[in-house]
Every structure is written in C-alpha cells, then in structure tokens.
Amino acid sequence: MNIKHIKSNHFNFVKRTGASLLSLILPATCIECEDILHHTQSLGLCNSCWKSLPWWDKSIQIEPELPVYVDSFNAPLLYEEEIQKLVTMFKFYDTPEYADTFARIMQHYLPTIENPLIIPVPIHRLRLWNRGFNQADLLADKIAKYTANSFTRTALLRIKHTPKQTGSNKQKRRKILKTAFWVDTNKVKNKNIILIDDVWTTGSTAHVCAKTLKKAGASSVHVVTLCYTPI
Numbered sequence: 001m002n003i004k005h006i007k008s009n010h011f012n013f014v015k016r017t018g019a020s021l022l023s024l025i026l027p028a029t030c031i032e033c034e035d036i037l038h039h040t041q042s043l044g045l046c047n048s049c050w051k052s053l054p055w056w057d058k059s060i061q062i063e064p065e066l067p068v069y070v071d072s073f074n075a076p077l078l079y080e081e082e083i084q085k086l087v088t089m090f091k092f093y094d095t096p097e098y099a100d101t102f103a104r105i106m107q108h109y110l111p112t113i114e115n116p117l118i119i120p121v122p123i124h125r126l127r128l129w130n131r132g133f134n135q136a137d138l139l140a141d142k143i144a145k146y147t148a149n150s151f152t153r154t155a156l157l158r159i160k161h162t163p164k165q166t167g168s169n170k171q172k173r174r175k176i177l178k179t180a181f182w183v184d185t186n187k188v189k190n191k192n193i194i195l196i197d198d199v200w201t202t203g204s205t206a207h208v209c210a211k212t213l214k215k216a217g218a219s220s221v222h223v224v225t226l227c228y229t230p231i
C-alpha cells in the first residue's frame with residue numbers, strides 16, 4: 001500500500017460521502033448535461049439526453065456473430081460518441097451514480113431464463129487496486145438487485161494481469177486471455193449465467209469467460225453489456 005493509493009482511497013471516500021450528503025439537499029441533475037431533473041424524469045438523464053443516446057436498432061445494425069460458447073448477447077446501446085464520454089467517466093472516475101443509470105437501462109435487456117446467476121466480467125486485483133472499483137461489478141450488482149436475481153463476484157476471477165488490448169485482433173486477444181481466468185466450479189455448475197460487462201468490442205473477453213464457465217459445468221452463458229461496438 002503506498003501513500004498515493006491511501007490518499008486516493010481516502011479522497012474517494014470523502015468525495016462519495018460528501019456527494020451523498022449533497023444529494024440530500026441539491027436537486028438531481030442529468031449525468032450528461034447536468035441540467036436539473038424534474039420528478040417525472042428518471043434514470044439520471046434528462047429527456048433530451050435520453051433521446052440522443054445511440055440506441056441499438058437491430059433492424060439497422062445487425063447482431064455480431066456469437067462466439068461458440070456464448071448462448072446469447074444483448075446490449076441497449078451502440079458504442080458511439082454520445083455514450084463514449086459517459087462510459088469513460090464511469091470507467092476511470094469515481095462516478096457510482098452512472099452505474100445506477102446504466103444498470104436501470106440494462107435490466108430490461110436480460111434474457112428470459114430460469115434462475116439466472118449474475119456474474120460481472122472480473123478485472124485483475126492489480127487493476128482493481130489501481131482503479132478502486134470494477135465497473136462491471138457495479139453494474140452486475142445493481143442489475144441483480146433491480147431484477148431480484150442471484151449475484152456473485154467470487155465465481156469467476158481474473159488471475160492474470162494482461163496488457164491493455166487496444167488494437168489487438170480477435171485471435172491475439174483470445175490467446176492473451178486464454179489462461180487469464182479462474183472459476184469456482186461449485187458456484188457455476190448447472191447454472192444459467194448472465195455475464196455483465198460495460199462494452200462488447202471483439203467478443204474475445206465474452207468468449208474466454210463463457211468457455212471457462214461452460215467447461216466448469218455452466219448450463220448456459222448469456223452476455224449483456226451496456227454498449228456494443230459494431231466492427
């Protein structure tokens with residue numbers, strides 16, 4: 001533990017506590033444009049920003065070819081300019097209110113399956129320590145609460161710290177990720193899993209996670225992300 005991290009975590013705690021106290025006295029604002037929200041507006045976005053989100057119209061932008069171990073994939077939004085800024089804020093800054101907005105949207109995009117177990121795509125503990133949170137975990141936890149489904153963050157762990165994969169092709173990504181995950185067989189055997197992440201890019205992470213879960217006996221693995229990046 002170094003001073004930078006202690007300071008960072010302390011600052012985050014103070015910021016979070018301060019933010020929650022402020023939220024009691026200040027009106028709610030849109031997470032995109034910061035306009036004050038009226039009581040008829042929900043989900044943390046004003047009507048104008050809500051309408052301008054890049055909703056995924058599957059009649060225009062077709063679904064990706066699914067990796068063999070993935071039973072289904074769904075996402076509300078395309079990963080386009082209007083949402084990229086919000087996702088970056090969510091991923092790299094301490095903005096838990098974004099998780100709430102995103103999870104409330106994503107809960108309507110889950111597959112209809114019996115007794116699903118909701119699992120976040122894990123990040124390595126070094127990245128977790130560095131960032132202070134796993135954005136997929138925040139989403140999965142809230143989605144599970146809103147839909148009254150089971151949730152676990154300990155069934156699938158990332159045990160290998162892999163380099164940032166920007167620019168890597170699908171095959172290379174899969175090779176790098178091949179031994180990156182560990183699974184608790186007892187927790188996933190015969191379960192219908194819904195794997196949660198923020199963005200689907202090449203599908204490589206989904207592929208490797210789904211393969212790991214299926215080899216451990218999962219009955220099905222469905223993937224839901226906030227955004228889909230058409231390639």
Ligand SMILES: [Zn+2]
Binds near residue numbers: 033035046049
């Ligand atoms: Zn707005």
